Amino acid sequence: MVEIITLLWNGFAIAFEPVNLMLIIGGCTVGLFIGAMPGLGSVNGVAILLPLTFLVPPTGAIMFLAAIYYGAMYGGAISSIMLGIPGASTAVATTFDGRPLAKLGMADKALTAAAVASFVGGSISVLLFTFLAPPLAHVALRFGAPEEFSLMMLAFATFIGLGGDDIPKTIFSICIGLVLAAVGLDIISGEPRLVFGNITGFLHGINFLVLAIGIYGIGEMLWTVEEHYKAGGKSMMSDAVITVQRTMANLKELLGTWKTALMGSFLGYFVGILPAAGATPGSLMAYGIAKQISHEPEKFGKGAVEGVVAPESANNAASTGSMLPMLTLGIPGSPTTAILLGGMVIWGLEPGPRLFTDHADFVWGLIASLYAANFFAVIINIAFIPAFIWVLKLPFTLLAPIIFVLCLIGGYAPTQDMHDVWLMIIFGIVGYLMRKLDYPLAPAVLAIVLGPLAEPALRQSLLISSGEFSIFFTRVYSAPIMICALILLFLPLLKPVIRLVGGRKTARR
Amino acid sequence: MRKAEFVMAAVMGIFSLYLMWKSAELPVGWIPEEGPGGGAWPFWLSAVMLICCVLILINWYRRKTPPSQSDEVYMDRGTTVAVGLVAGSLIVTVALFYVIGVYGALPLFMIFYVRYLGRHSWPATAAMAAIAPVATFFFFDIALKITLPKGLPIIEETIFYPLYKIFL
Numbered sequence: 001m002v003e004i005i006t007l008l009w010n011g012f013a014i015a016f017e018p019v020n021l022m023l024i025i026g027g028c029t030v031g032l033f034i035g036a037m038p039g040l041g042s043v044n045g046v047a048i049l050l051p052l053t054f055l056v057p058p059t060g061a062i063m064f065l066a067a068i069y070y071g072a073m074y075g076g077a078i079s080s081i082m083l084g085i086p087g088a089s090t091a092v093a094t095t096f097d098g099r100p101l102a103k104l105g106m107a108d109k110a111l112t113a114a115a116v117a118s119f120v121g122g123s124i125s126v127l128l129f130t131f132l133a134p135p136l137a138h139v140a141l142r143f144g145a146p147e148e149f150s151l152m153m154l155a156f157a158t159f160i161g162l163g164g165d166d167i168p169k170t171i172f173s174i175c176i177g178l179v180l181a182a183v184g185l186d187i188i189s190g191e192p193r194l195v196f197g198n199i200t201g202f203l204h205g206i207n208f209l210v211l212a213i214g215i216y217g218i219g220e221m222l223w224t225v226e227e228h229y230k231a232g233g234k235s236m237m238s239d240a241v242i243t244v245q246r247t248m249a250n251l252k253e254l255l256g257t258w259k260t261a262l263m264g265s266f267l268g269y270f271v272g273i274l275p276a277a278g279a280t281p282g283s284l285m286a287y288g289i290a291k292q293i294s295h296e297p298e299k300f301g302k303g304a305v306e307g308v309v310a311p312e313s314a315n316n317a318a319s320t321g322s323m324l325p326m327l328t329l330g331i332p333g334s335p336t337t338a339i340l341l342g343g344m345v346i347w348g349l350e351p352g353p354r355l356f357t358d359h360a361d362f363v364w365g366l367i368a369s370l371y372a373a374n375f376f377a378v379i380i381n382i383a384f385i386p387a388f389i390w391v392l393k394l395p396f397t398l399l400a401p402i403i404f405v406l407c408l409i410g411g412y413a414p415t416q417d418m419h420d421v422w423l424m425i426i427f428g429i430v431g432y433l434m435r436k437l438d439y440p441l442a443p444a445v446l447a448i449v450l451g452p453l454a455e456p457a458l459r460q461s462l463l464i465s466s467g468e469f470s471i472f473f474t475r476v477y478s479a480p481i482m483i484c485a486l487i488l489l490f491l492p493l494l495k496p497v498i499r500l501v502g503g504r505k506t507a508r509r
Numbered sequence: 510m511r512k513a514e515f516v517m518a519a520v521m522g523i524f525s526l527y528l529m530w531k532s533a534e535l536p537v538g539w540i541p542e543e544g545p546g547g548g549a550w551p552f553w554l555s556a557v558m559l560i561c562c563v564l565i566l567i568n569w570y571r572r573k574t575p576p577s578q579s580d581e582v583y584m585d586r587g588t589t590v591a592v593g594l595v596a597g598s599l600i601v602t603v604a605l606f607y608v609i610g611v612y613g614a615l616p617l618f619m620i621f622y623v624r625y626l627g628r629h630s631w632p633a634t635a636a637m638a639a640i641a642p643v644a645t646f647f648f649f650d651i652a653l654k655i656t657l658p659k660g661l662p663i664i665e666e667t668i669f670y671p672l673y674k675i676f677l
Contacts, residue, residue, distance in 0.1 A: 397627025
């Protein structure tokens with residue numbers, strides 16, 4: 001305990017170095033705006049800006065990206081409330097009640113509620129993070145190749161078992177991400193693999209950023225172009241007035257929703273820790289539960305403040321939660337942390353159990369920066385609420401080309417190969433066409449990041465066991481994880497059986 | 510929508526088969542002392558992809574998923590034009606990177622998007638077309654030392670060599 005506080009104190013010393021502090025404040029601001037833009041969320045911000053972080057040392061870089069992540073979590077609510085377009089998938093649940101509130105002329109109330117709830121969620125989860133990360137890291141030290149592979153399986157299984165998406169399409173998405181990750185040189189034999197048409201650009205493999213920017217940048221923007229066209233080229237605005245008195249009254253009313261905020265924070269944090277579950281399911285679950293426990297469930301969907309507080313506290317808590325498995329186990333809990341993970345690998349910081357011992361400065365600096373980012377994000381957010389209303393009045397046709405330019409250059413910068421820019425555009429267009437048919441694409445991005453970790457883990461495990469798959473079921477840590485993964489994996493298959501059995505019981509009665 | 514669901518699953522199924530065939534260029538079986546061959550991982554994943562495509566087609570046949578029930582048009586005329594223009598302009602912009610470089614293509618893209626798609630005034634268009642390349646140049650080429658494509662050598666020699674001399 002004392003040790004944790006000392007480490008955290010040292011972390012604060014690093015986070016409050018002038019350069020790092022500026023990066024945190026800058027990141028929060030940038031993230032807030034990126035999150036607030038319709039169609040762009042933390043994952044886009046982090047993916048597009050990751051190439052820019054090679055300027056600063058890794059500790060500063062990850063703080064900057066984490067601050068963007070935090071800022072975007074706050075900002076995601078803004079376009080949900082103002083435009084009714086979720087700023088990111090994590091803010092989908094915020095639209096359910098945020099938009100009706102804005103329509104009633106209470107956009108300022110909804111925006112304040114979102115900011116304060118995000119702060120509560122962020123603060124509680126950072127505290128949980130501080131005291132739960134070291135023990136988890138300790139357990140993680142005992143992890144070998146079989147455990148690693150079991151965890152990867154768990155990550156993919158959560159996507160399949162908990163996600164409400166079409167199951168064959170989700171599995172397809174995961175597999176195509178893993179296959180794309182296998183392009184390049186075979187890690188063990190060194191032979192070229194899946195080099196299509198003998199194009200040399202494939203020899204260096206497919207950078208995860210190419211797929212991430214392709215799908216979340218180009219693909220998502222094309223999707224927004226379509227929405228914009230269908231809306232007749234008009235964005236739907238809301239009148240909002242902001243005065244000090246109104247803000248104070250709003251804050252007072254928010255005190256009454258503390259139970260909802262607490263529930264959202266804890267739920268969000270623990271859902272966030274689950275590999276691959278992340279903030280979107282966390283915020284949706286929190287919304288559902290808030291409605292269940294509310295005294296006035298009929299108000300939900302028509303402008304209930306709790307309907308904004310629950311998902312916003314949960315998605316911020318989940319965003320912190322999802323960093324825990326990323327740092328301690330190398331398993332990202334969300335697409336954004338998947339990209340953060342990719343960044344850490346580029347900087348030469350191998351995430352995983354050894355990170356806490358080998359790079360303690362980095363880890364505790366990051367944790368301290370989360371406290372700082374959370375604090376600055378809420379202040380910046382509330383201060384910027386009037387400005388957001390102005391920015392969102394900028395026509396879409398001015399914002400869109402700027403985003404496209406960022407995508408094109410962001411795709412070129414990491415490898416400085418035109419091949420990757422073309423590939424990114426192809427991924428963007430194909431991704432857009434697939435998204436129209438309800439193919440979930442987040443699993444593909446997760447898979448291309450996890451692929452280079454999962455394949456060697458599987459091959460090494462099989463080498464240890466001379467090809468016996470039983471190795472995953474006979475080791476202390478691997479067995480329960482693998483069994484959980486299999487249960488989750490087969491949950492969708494079992495559901496009809498459970499329903500059938502349940503149906504028979506009720507029939508007998 | 511229904512037709513598109515079928516076509517996408519069929520195309521992806523064929524693509525999975527191609528990936529299986531391509532993976533099989535490397536050994537896909539067990540190599541003694543070495544473990545699974547280099548092609549095994551992508552081969553079996555592609556096989557799973559193929560199975561998924563078959564399942565999607567079965568769901569399509571049984572009308573189990575929203576896209577397979579929908580009578581909505583997958584891409585109506587207006588959407589095709591709107592999205593096609595944007596996607597097409599991106600492709601042209603990237604192609605122009607080879608000829609006139611990033612800094613020649615970006616202003617053209619801005620003019621096209623802001624003026625012709627956005628129907629904004631010429632002053633707004635000119636501001637966007639001027640700010641985009643200048644900001645990009647100082648951020649990437651100067652601050653980050655990431656040299657973006659300059660197009661034909663003559664452009665780099667005549668325009669950018671003097672600029673490098675001033676700023677680098």
